[in-house]
Amino acid sequence: MKEINMTALEQLFQAKIEKDIKIEPKDWMPEAYRKTLIRQISQHAHSEIIGMLPEGNWITRAPNLRRKAVLLAKVQDEAGHGQYLYSAMETLGESRDKSMADLISGKAKYSSIFNYPTLSWADIGAVGWLVDGAAIMNQVALCRTSYGPYARAMVRICKEESFHQRQGFEIMCTLMKGSKEQREMAQDAMNRFWWPSLMMFGPSDADSTHSQQSIDWKVKRYTNDELRQSFINASVPQAELIGLTIPDKDLKWNEAKGGYDFGPIDWEEFRQVISGNGPCNAERIAARKQADDNGQWVREAASAFAEKRSAKKAS
Amino acid sequence: MSTKEWPLWEVFIRSKQGLSHKHVGSLHAPDAEMAVSNARDLYTRRSEGISIWVVESSQVFANDPADSDPLFEPSQTKIYRHPTFYEVPDGIEHM
Numbered sequence: 001m002k003e004i005n006m007t008a009l010e011q012l013f014q015a016k017i018e019k020d021i022k023i024e025p026k027d028w029m030p031e032a033y034r035k036t037l038i039r040q041i042s043q044h045a046h047s048e049i050i051g052m053l054p055e056g057n058w059i060t061r062a063p064n065l066r067r068k069a070v071l072l073a074k075v076q077d078e079a080g081h082g083q084y085l086y087s088a089m090e091t092l093g094e095s096r097d098k099s100m101a102d103l104i105s106g107k108a109k110y111s112s113i114f115n116y117p118t119l120s121w122a123d124i125g126a127v128g129w130l131v132d133g134a135a136i137m138n139q140v141a142l143c144r145t146s147y148g149p150y151a152r153a154m155v156r157i158c159k160e161e162s163f164h165q166r167q168g169f170e171i172m173c174t175l176m177k178g179s180k181e182q183r184e185m186a187q188d189a190m191n192r193f194w195w196p197s198l199m200m201f202g203p204s205d206a207d208s209t210h211s212q213q214s215i216d217w218k219v220k221r222y223t224n225d226e227l228r229q230s231f232i233n234a235s236v237p238q239a240e241l242i243g244l245t246i247p248d249k250d251l252k253w254n255e256a257k258g259g260y261d262f263g264p265i266d267w268e269e270f271r272q273v274i275s276g277n278g279p280c281n282a283e284r285i286a287a288r289k290q291a292d293d294n295g296q297w298v299r300e301a302a303s304a305f306a307e308k309r310s311a312k313k314a315s
Numbered sequence: 316m317s318t319k320e321w322p323l324w325e326v327f328i329r330s331k332q333g334l335s336h337k338h339v340g341s342l343h344a345p346d347a348e349m350a351v352s353n354a355r356d357l358y359t360r361r362s363e364g365i366s367i368w369v370v371e372s373s374q375v376f377a378n379d380p381a382d383s384d385p386l387f388e389p390s391q392t393k394i395y396r397h398p399t400f401y402e403v404p405d406g407i408e409h410m
Contacts, residue, residue: 024380026377026379026380027380028380076360077360080356080360083342083357084340084357087342090323090341095320096320096343097320152340153340156340160360302345302349303321303345305345306345306346306349310346
């Protein structure tokens with residue numbers, strides 16, 4: 001049994017976890033807990049940052065000013081969410097610059113969903129409704145995660161994201177009330193984003209390497225499969241209400257389990273996308289690097305301005 | 316040009332008149348003024364605040380969590396510091 005070798009500090013730590021007492025930055029924590037959190041929070045932060053790109057693609061082409069203002073606000077939120085998460089990560093002693101460098105070098109991972117292209121305006125609807133919907137499902141659960149700064153960032157993010165999913169669903173509703181072409185466009189977006197959205201919850205519990213330990217530490221409060229099931233149960237009636245078809249011939253309500261049964265997920269596709277071979281991996285990293293390079297002179301100017309101002313104050 | 320990481324600032328926001336500033340998070344900026352303007356962009360996108368404080372994180376001095384017990388435990392036994400410790404006879408409504 002593993003408890004036998006537990007040190008006093010570890011026992012104290014685990015006791016706090018059992019009692020749902022949050023772990024705060026200066027508290028003692030096992031190195032593996034710290035590492036797990038750094039990995040998870042940084043990947044989460046990177047996903048927010050990269051997540052701006054597929055939607056940013058449509059800001060200049062939004063169909064009207066209202067949609068444009070909304071999309072702009074949403075993308076700004078994603079930038080903010082990335083910043084909250086990098087801050088939470090820093091409380092664990094990880095450097096933000098190093099983490100961002102890992103993203104640009106391709107060393108760090110982020111959510112596989114953002115490696116799919118946004119080909120039509122309907123994709124912006126599908127991303128808001130399904131991708132943000134899946135993210136919210138995951139993030140609401142994380143509001144109760146055991147690490148204080150991560151939980152607090154999640155609370156704030158969830159509050160802000162509640163409009164993200166609604167605006168996406170509103171786009172889908174509008175298209176489904178439109179012309180035949182518009183309805184087809186919405187269905188096409190649904191067909192392309194449904195399965196990748198289900199993959200966002202990560203590998204099946206049986207194949208997930210980090211799951212059990214993360215559950216024991218209450219870093220994660222629900223398993224990947226539990227969250228995926230909740231997301232499907234919530235999304236199917238929404239799709240049906242507006243006349244969209246879920247692209248899964250095996251999808252069927254299962255009265256006994258009180259949820260939908262669904263067809264097999266193509267995990268080979270997931271593996272390919274997560275290991276760099278998705279449709280847009282290279283493009284996303286290149287865009288992030290370009291943004292970083294183009295921002296270099298701004299950061300330099302800000303530093304120079306700060307030095308000048310400080311010298312003036314001193315004199 | 317300098318490539319070193321900008322200092323970290325802790326951000327405190329007063330949400331409305333009459334309430335105290337509350338810690339909301341942290342951010343990086345080259346100086347205090349720019350930290351305030353970054354905090355405005357990052358933490359007040361939805362009218363969350365009317366006043367911002369920033370403090371360089373390295374300037375915050377905190378107690379060692381290892382000392383928490385000797386620091387904070389003694390007050391737990393002094394329940395007579397709370398009004399609920401005292402018995403008030405029936406018939407007395409406000410005291």
